[in-house]
Amino acid sequence: MTALSPAVANAENLTVRYGPKTVLSDLSLAIPEGCVGLLGPNGAGKSTLIKTLMGFLRPASGRATVLEKDTVSEALAIRQEIGLMPEQDCHIPGMNAVTFVAYAGELSGLPSAQALRRAHEVLEYCSLGEARYRNVETYSTGMKQRIKLAQALVHGPKLLFLDEPTNGLDPQGRDGMLALIKDVSRAKGLSVVVSSHLLPDIERTCDHVIVMRGGRAVRQGPIASLRDTGADTWEVELRTFSAAFVESVTRRGGVPGFRQGALLHFDLSKAELPPGLLLFQAARESGAQIRGFRPAQRSLQEVFMEAVEG
Amino acid sequence: MSLEAPIADRDPSGNATIADTSYRHYEGPRNLHSVRFRVVALSTIRQNVNRTRLGFWIPAGFILLTYFIFGAIFYVTQSVRQFGVTIPGDTGNPYALTLYQGLVSIDLFLFAAALTVGAGSIAADNRANALLVYLSRPLTRRDYLLGKWLGIFLLLAGLSLVPNLVMYLFFLTAYWKDGFSDQAVGMFGRMLAASLIGPLLHTSLILGFSAWSRSPRLAGAAYAGFYFILSLASGILGEVLLERDTAGRMPQTIAIVSNLSVSGLNRGVAQSLYDVTPQQAVQNFRQGRRRIRRRRVIQEAPPNMPGRPPLAPMAGLTLAIIVLPVGAAAARIRAVEVVRG
Numbered sequence: 320m321t322a323l324s325p326a327v328a329n330a331e332n333l334t335v336r337y338g339p340k341t342v343l344s345d346l347s348l349a350i351p352e353g354c355v356g357l358l359g360p361n362g363a364g365k366s367t368l369i370k371t372l373m374g375f376l377r378p379a380s381g382r383a384t385v386l387e388k389d390t391v392s393e394a395l396a397i398r399q400e401i402g403l404m405p406e407q408d409c410h411i412p413g414m415n416a417v418t419f420v421a422y423a424g425e426l427s428g429l430p431s432a433q434a435l436r437r438a439h440e441v442l443e444y445c446s447l448g449e450a451r452y453r454n455v456e457t458y459s460t461g462m463k464q465r466i467k468l469a470q471a472l473v474h475g476p477k478l479l480f481l482d483e484p485t486n487g488l489d490p491q492g493r494d495g496m497l498a499l500i501k502d503v504s505r506a507k508g509l510s511v512v513v514s515s516h517l518l519p520d521i522e523r524t525c526d527h528v529i530v531m532r533g534g535r536a537v538r539q540g541p542i543a544s545l546r547d548t549g550a551d552t553w554e555v556e557l558r559t560f561s562a563a564f565v566e567s568v569t570r571r572g573g574v575p576g577f578r579q580g581a582l583l584h585f586d587l588s589k590a591e592l593p594p595g596l597l598l599f600q601a602a603r604e605s606g607a608q609i610r611g612f613r614p615a616q617r618s619l620q621e622v623f624m625e626a627v628e629g
Numbered sequence: 630m631s632l633e634a635p636i637a638d639r640d641p642s643g644n645a646t647i648a649d650t651s652y653r654h655y656e657g658p659r660n661l662h663s664v665r666f667r668v669v670a671l672s673t674i675r676q677n678v679n680r681t682r683l684g685f686w687i688p689a690g691f692i693l694l695t696y697f698i699f700g701a702i703f704y705v706t707q708s709v710r711q712f713g714v715t716i717p718g719d720t721g722n723p724y725a726l727t728l729y730q731g732l733v734s735i736d737l738f739l740f741a742a743a744l745t746v747g748a749g750s751i752a753a754d755n756r757a758n759a760l761l762v763y764l765s766r767p768l769t770r771r772d773y774l775l776g777k778w779l780g781i782f783l784l785l786a787g788l789s790l791v792p793n794l795v796m797y798l799f800f801l802t803a804y805w806k807d808g809f810s811d812q813a814v815g816m817f818g819r820m821l822a823a824s825l826i827g828p829l830l831h832t833s834l835i836l837g838f839s840a841w842s843r844s845p846r847l848a849g850a851a852y853a854g855f856y857f858i859l860s861l862a863s864g865i866l867g868e869v870l871l872e873r874d875t876a877g878r879m880p881q882t883i884a885i886v887s888n889l890s891v892s893g894l895n896r897g898v899a900q901s902l903y904d905v906t907p908q909q910a911v912q913n914f915r916q917g918r919r920r921i922r923r924r925r926v927i928q929e930a931p932p933n934m935p936g937r938p939p940l941a942p943m944a945g946l947t948l949a950i951i952v953l954p955v956g957a958a959a960a961r962i963r964a965v966e967v968v969r970g
Contacts, residue, residue: 373765395662395767403765409758412749413676425668426766428659437655444652456757470762475655507652 326351327478327510328372332381335364335371335534342367344534345381350512354504356521356542357514359531360627365514368531369480373398386477399427402471406482408463410455416442417451420469427474437473445469445499461492468499479503479511485520493520500524522619530626538626546616551588554615555598557581563605571597577615584615665768669776670783677746677784684745688738689788695738696792699731700799707804724800724809725903728820730910731796732827732899735789736892739827740856742788747781747835748852749845751958756844760962770962778836778955785828793824823899829951830891837954840961859890867935884938894947901940908934 326349335343343364357365370376372385374394383390385397411419417438424434442451445465450458455466464484471479484500485493501524504511515521521528521542528545530538538545557564560581569575572590575583587594594612602609617625660668677685703723754760763773797820800809809816835852842848867887874883888897900906911934 375764395769398765399659399767403761405758405761405765407758407761409761411672411759411762412753412757422668422672423762423766425660426665426763426768428662428665428767429655430658430660433655433657441652471765472652474766475653503652507654 328383328385328512330368330371330381330383333371333378333383334380335367335376336379337367341379342534343371343378346535347381348529348536348539350510350529351527352510353527354500354511354513354525356525356528357512357531358516358518358521358528358623363531363627364534365531366482367534369403369482369512369514373401373403373480399474400476401478401480402474402476404467404471404479404481404484406486409467410463412456413454415452415454416447416458416466416469419455420466420473423470424473429474434473437475438469441469441473442466444472446495460487461489461495464488464492464496465499468496472503477510479509481511481513481515483515484513485515485517497523518619518623528619528622530623532627538622542619543616545622546619548615548617551594552576552584552586552615553594553598553612555583555585555612556610557583558608558610561605561607564601564607567601567605568597571601573597573601581610662767662772666772666776666779669763669768669773670779673750673777673780674784677780682745685742685784688742688745691738692735692788692792695734696731696796699727699734700796703727704803707807721905721909722812722903724804724812724816725819726905726909728793728796728816728823729899729903729905731793732789732823733892733896733910735792736827736895739785739789739831740891743781743785743831743835744849744852746784747832748839748842748849750777750781750836751839751962752842752845752848755840755842764962770959774836774955774959774962778832781836782828782832785831786825789824789828790821793820819902823902826898826947827895830895830947833951833954834891837957840958856891860892863887863889863893871933871935880936881939884935885942887935888938888943889946891950894943894950897938897943898940898947900937901943906937908936 328350330343330346330348333343333346334341346364346368357368359365367376371378371383372390374390374397377391386400388397390397411422414422417435420442421431421434421438424437425431429437439448439451442448445468447462447465447469450462455463458466464486468481468484471481481500485496488496497520500511500513503509504524511524513521513525525542527541528539529536558581560578560583565575565583568585571592572587574586574589576586577584587597590597592600598609598612601607676682706723754763760773764770797817800816801813805813834855835848838852838855839845839848842851864887866889867883870879870883870886874880884897888894896907900910
């Protein structure tokens, strides 16, 4: 298990079954503080993991803790401190937004005056201030997504589970929702777990990812370290592409790789010179102009595909 | 002029309705978990007594009207008696009979109120995925069900209890010296118990149907079908048995069978509580009509109809009908369905 601490949720050898079908198999993971992306193809066990962490499912073996509380024996205490933004639309029929969100707060134990005050506050925060007295059933998809976030936030949770938060949103709505998630996790200090199929969303909002496949966590860690190639591959950006530069680097022991326009990757593991010196010598020799260079990183998609394809 | 209050004037404790517009953590007081069902119950009541929800107020109006009519009939009858006029077929306790007849007469309105108040209670939540909102919070299935049940029950109990209490107070104040003083205490208990049977039955049943339906309309239609078909079937079966039982060997069985419905159970238990028989009730009702129409009355033989069912089996069946639908509803509400992948 990757050591990530402090963790807001932990699973140790967790196995969850639906009848004879094993959905989570000997799963061990640690969800650290901050914004964590939960990735995986359909049937990987993401939703089952969320259900288990919320205390809805009893593990067949192993154990899980959320905020240092056991998911089996302290499920209600856990739900007191977490917020869930589910994937599908959910609202209480016949209520306007402020009544709905205040009611959600009261269900979490807030006194009614406090619940009403926070409902106004949270709706304003989620940019629904002007629509707060409208019946939720009349809301657009984007507004429904926002009110789901508002009801998850109203009681002041320490951990948020967001299940496909950008589902059905147009680009503008998506940007707004991602900005909210970023703000919640970074400016407000809440820990957030985002379960999504959309890798760019995860890349934009999360610091860590957990990639699941077949009920197991196959990759987990900070996005930056997962994207690290591990090899001595360098990304060089030239002003304009120069074949002479490539040839010059190759002569010095570099192996050219990926190329897109003036962006080039070189494996410099067999080169005798340090990368910086090698690249500048090659540039001077070929007359190419280097705009920048850094250790090459894989895209999150590459990380994801590598993880799920085994 | 700025509409915003100066910072110095703002409530530093943050208790103002809108303190500011930025999200902050909440570290304030929280209610105990043991009373969370109350939030659900109060919300159910609030939503249904809303002025725009006529589904509750229309049956309420009819129920009050029914009791007003029975009260008026009783007043006229008692006034006639005070002049020494003997009314043929005048049997039984007039106070108990009037309360019983009121209770039986409002059952249909109570049923209508149960439909409008309860059909959507869980079905609408199912349809709108509202269970996600409830069960992702520190709220158990039991809290949710108890809250829903209590909310509906209090509404229906109010509909049934308020007119009965008014009628009781009418007897208490107007007929204290005419024999009501002897039975005032006992009658209060009987009235209280009898008034709550209908609400208990309707609440549990509509909740059960609502939990197993995907939409309020479906729940309402299913409960209406159950209510009317069972009433019709038990009535017909009772009549058939009565017709065949010429020797009168199984009067109790016939009485039970003919009351095997929601309204029948309500009626059967109320008959035992008020110590009245169906024959007395029918005769009293006929009298009332005749008195109002000022026709000449001829003494009639008691009608041939199923008698009063024994209390024990009726109470047992009533209890089963109250408990089983709640159990069925509890089985339907499952937390694992709240997160779908």
